[in-house]
Amino acid sequence: MPEDDPHRTFTTERGSFCLARCACGWTGMARRARSQARTDAERHLTAARGAPGTTSGTADGTAADRPVE
Numbered sequence: 861m862p863e864d865d866p867h868r869t870f871t872t873e874r875g876s877f878c879l880a881r882c883a884c885g886w887t888g889m890a891r892r893a894r895s896q897a898r899t900d901a902e903r904h905l906t907a908a909r910g911a912p913g914t915t916s917g918t919a920d921g922t923a924a925d926r927p928v929e
């Protein structure tokens with residue numbers, strides 16, 4: 861149910877940097893590459909939507925195995 865998902869990420873530019881933000885108030889690190897900011901956003905979404913009660917231990921945070929809904 862994406863409709864009531866409070867996490868809506870987008871990227872915004874600040875000077876020559878780009879950073880990911882989320883509607884929940886989360887802000888990612890400033891990145892030089894937008895792709896990096898997007899990766900941060902993906903990571904945030906994965907962590908936010910991921911298994912409840914389980915903190916992600918994967919530092920690399922590949923979202924490849926996230927189930928498609």
Ligand SMILES: [Zn+2]
Pocket residue numbers: 866867868882883884885886904908
């Ligand atoms: Zn969020």
